[in-house]
Amino acid sequence: MPSYKLIYFDLPGLAEPIRLLFSYGKVPFIDQRITKEEWVTLKPTTPFGHLPILEIDGVPYSHSRAIFRYVGSIVGLIGKDPMENLAIDSVLGAMLDIREAIVKLRFCEDEAKKPELKKALEERYQRTYKKLEVDAGKNGGYLALNRPTWTDVLFCYNYELLRNALGIDVLTPYPNLQKVKKTVLSQEGIREYLKKRAPNPMKPKYELQQDL
């Protein structure tokens, strides 16, 4: 097996789904967390000036979505053909749309614009969750296919972000999506990771391990 090193800040951010995916498959990886000062030195040496980076046998690869999919593959959570991967990638797109709306609200500096951004986030996630609830019902508790895929793991992290952004348990009206979360959180590698994961320096009100 190649050696893996994940480089990111000491934050969940775009690296946490990757840490969760490695953990799902119990694939060993170095979880290198760097300071902002270290980033200044490292940045010019990276492929595109971004984190996270996944080093595979010392070769750096960039872009979180590319890394999600790669780690999803190596832990056996990918589709078996292009059609299945289309279904998986489509769910990823829906997750990232929600994340984008969360980020817009969180980093908005204009107080007057916040209610509008909050409404946009609510509409976006409700529209998405309604559709995914139906799909998860048909798929027996999985989002994209009738078996676990890497988007189920992404979904749990996305839920954690969303719950903190809105301050409510966004899953209450969605029993099938609750099942998706429960299945992921009961997976052995995920449980072990969540029990020992580094405290989030942002100190959010809700963290996934509360539901273990």
Add this chain to the structure above:
Amino acid sequence: MPSYKLIYFDLPGLAEPIRLLFSYGKVPFIDQRITKEEWVTLKPTTPFGHLPILEIDGVPYSHSRAIFRYVGSIVGLIGKDPMENLAIDSVLGAMLDIREAIVKLRFCEDEAKKPELKKALEERYQRTYKKLEVDAGKNGGYLALNRPTWTDVLFCYNYELLRNALGIDVLTPYPNLQKVKKTVLSQEGIREYLKKRAPNPMKPKYELQQDL
């Protein structure tokens, strides 16, 4: 072969790379272009309330990146294993970062902020092109691997957007990237498509077919 219908507005936008990829493989597809009025009626019936949509035998799939990858697969432009797909997806991420910077500049309503956004776009694309120029040199004129992949096609469309956004031929200092573009534009299916493609209602100064 399944039947394909691509639904989008009468614009290049997020659908054009998909049209180019279908054309590359000479795979027949219905290129349905709808009006804003038609979209009002269609929107509630779509999976996530977004365009483009690719219907495969009548089943709708959402999210442009997911569709890029799927169509890239069916036209034989995908990697043979997760590692190759990671290299491809990483280039896609770099292309989409440039597109995001273009979109920010284009839709900025605050004139005072535009110089800063233009500078960010210039830095972003130059950083990316410099890295991709080296890669394309090593790969014999291809971006992600030492053979054509679907990101080479994406790159050409991204270049068209970028050249119009900045008003200069951004490829001048990059001979290997010029080769990537030339190889894609000399491909038979792409040539045929560009010769007959619908006029862009935005009337940009530069269009890819000028270089055929």
